[in-house]
Amino acid sequence: MSDAADVLVIGAGPQGLAAAAYLARAGARVSVLEAEPVSGGACANSMSVGDLVVPAGPHSLCALDPRVVKELKLGRHGLKFAARDLALTGLRSEGKPLVLDRNAHAAAHSIAPVSQRDAERFAGFRRDLFVFGRALRAMWWEEGELGEAAQREELRRLAMTSAGAFLDAAFESEAVKAAFAFDAMTGGLSPSDAGSSLLFAWRAAQEMCGLQGAVVIPRGGVASLADALVSAAQAAGVEIRTSVPVARLLLSGDAVTGVALASGEEIAARIVLSSLPRRRTLLELAPAGAAGFATARQLRRTPDTAEAKLVLALKSAPGFAASQPSGRFIIAERLESCIAAHAEARAGRLPAELALEAVVPTLFDPSLAPGNTHLLSVLVRPLPVSPEEGWLKLAPRLTDAVLAILERHAPGLKGSIVAASVGEPNAPERDALTARHMLAGWRARIATPIGGLFLCGEAAEPAPALSCRAARIAAAIAGAHLKGEVR
């Protein structure tokens, strides 16, 4: 054994770094162990597009906990925002795009040509969702419960309701429903999975830059969040070790005593936080049987579908971004086609119709690319988790399919491509998302059957997104263990 630490954090992604920073600020000796040569996890600039590099993970932020930004002083460590509120913009094959702006009048004005009734209803729909979303912060921001009985009933209703049924009840026009369809497929869910409507409430519970439900892009790209967290963690005294893949957890009885690295080195620690998915932590790093038979069986489930990221470097910004630069562009034909696509992807095939979310970060932050080059970052859902033909054969077909869709909405786009790159989906490693998981308490999501081992990554969040809330709470729980308050 070497270098005994109080706490070891596995994975130097934003969540692992945030947890480490919190613990170090509370006085613990913390080491972060990262398998890759650079820290930052999915937010590190690791995907090359021609001469440029971008993160393989998210291209925008929708859920980062504002308290983490404040408490860890991320602003002082370099986190600034380039775009503060990307409006959900549904692109349509015919007619003007649907801009669901924060300004209720603008949104209604944009919806009116599609459906007068939906235009009238939109403001009320969002208001109700935001009011409910704020109430939900009691359980999704803190370790609490919903205050009012009526709200608990509403939550129960949403847990039973599919996103499709939820949207059908609220809107009549396909265009409006389709604009929301992309978000309903978060975590590999189908818009007709019972409980998928919770994803809308979860999004409404978020706050970015002081705006409820906003989607933002940091200056310098999402990688700058990772840089700020590295800086904050190091300032707090965290030791970050890169290129040290963890091979297994060391246990004594039912409690963790440290980790063994792939190099053979063993490090002792009283607490281990893992920012990896629950399945990888418990089935791959922990000794066989440590998770328990039933848990292991449950954990084997992977998400039903995956998502991939495609990034293009373009000579000029795509046409649809010219009229509405601060948009989060959703391309989905119909809600029904998303449901059918999900079933197709689940069967291992590339769906005929795909749903896309596109952003053009260079419109807000020209420093991301030299000269007049623009970046178009596209998330694609739903994709097969383990394609019949294998990822290597699927990737070029996927690229062609996505480019064909983009070309329809931005004629001439293909001609302006400088470089293109597509990232492999990481769904096979992720945990499956269920309504039950979203509604379980923080402790149930963070704790493991192994004493002293906690999850602090995306796996412990209610829905997969970069929020660092699990890290903040896991750090508090770990801190209490260190002080001996919890036995």
Next chain:
Amino acid sequence: MRYDACIIGAGADGLAAAATLAGRGLKVAVVERDSHPGGRCATREFHPGFRASPFVDELPAIPQDIFWSLDLARRGALLMSAPASLALWPGKQSLLQPSAGRAQALRRAIAERVLADAAQPPKRGLFASAAPTAPWPGEELAARTLLDVLDESSADSAECAHLLAALLDGQVCDPALAGSALQLLAGSRGGMAAGGLGRLGDALRAAAEEAGAEITCGLEATDIKRAGRRVAAVGLADGSEVAARAVISTLDLKRTFLSLFSWSELPRALVDRVGAFRPAPSMARLLVALEAPPDPPAGTDPIALRGPIHVAPDAAALDDATRAWRSGAAPERPPVMLRLVSAVDPSLAPDGAATLTVTLGAIPHTPFDGAWTREKRDKLRDTALAAVEAVWPGIAKRVLGAELIVPPDTEDMLGLTGGDLSGGELTADQMLGFRPFVEASGTRTPVEGLYLAGPSSTLGPLATCASGVAAARALMADFAAGRLK
């Protein structure tokens, strides 16, 4: 004259409600638009000498206590126990005994809960904020997928596909979706009625009439009239009115609220809830007259022909069929279930001949390219007969006649929105406390004096007759509490 209760629809649920109320001395009128009471409890001659139940061969089971309290056995309803179901693949077969088990216990617990709620005076008024309710039995199934549950109880994928086919029985459902496990709660097969389901309908009619209910057939209810907020009368197609203190509707949810009321007089929220309710019609039937009964397929126990025969059930094919259904296309390989109904009940076919029913699943209500034309019907008929031919090669020569029933036919004949026999898709947000919607779960509706029984009500898809009895009990409890003078 003013009745205590007017019941719209003389199906099993309506007749059970009528018998229950009239048995307690209430004055009850039943109005039925068809010329004959019974609803889906019907048996009809579809080819000279050949009879079959056009909509289903078996209904969900009637709870034992209701069956005996209505004295249905003495009135001629004889339900034969549900036989094992057979699955036939090329060169392979398996037999599956109907299992009772946990789902039945859950259904019983749910029925008890609804009946107990019915006996309590209502807690909430018109669209008051929903009071918290205790979890429903079986609610935990909403978090699971049907495949997940069936996987646990089946040895291999073929058995799983068989279980799935036997459970869905022609209903459409994507078993890999969260919440699909609630399909387990849908009523189990209650066995075929001797002499056809029509005999059960007759027994229920006798029970209602002997108790003193007045049944008027051939007259459609067109609207529900209200005095203030409370129901006052049911308007009929001939312009007359049945004055009543309370109304039980056994029509499906959409017909009840959207065709019996003018929308402007209902609260907007109620119209919205009803509008959002989703039927999922997906079943077509082919009634086939055969000049001679087919031989059992090689290696099959003749006794196995008495039950449902699933033709090559396959999870991937079901998946494709479900997707085709979603996009409004008739699938190439729909799930097919055959029943040689005359093997169980020889009275359904002339001597030496046989009656076969073919149930096709995942058939859209209206094909994406327009209504059911003659060509499309012929194509579907050929699909069905091809499936029969796969089981019994050469059977086509024995077919004397056949009648195809697609969802719009069911809709016309039964007056059921979309022709969806389950009265609304069985998804988590349309089951248990959310069926048909939160404020109307159980049997009371937001309209004072109107009770909902029938397929769209909470108990509708779970059991036969039970929703009618629940509505009757709620009505009596409200009378006793002096709420409906």
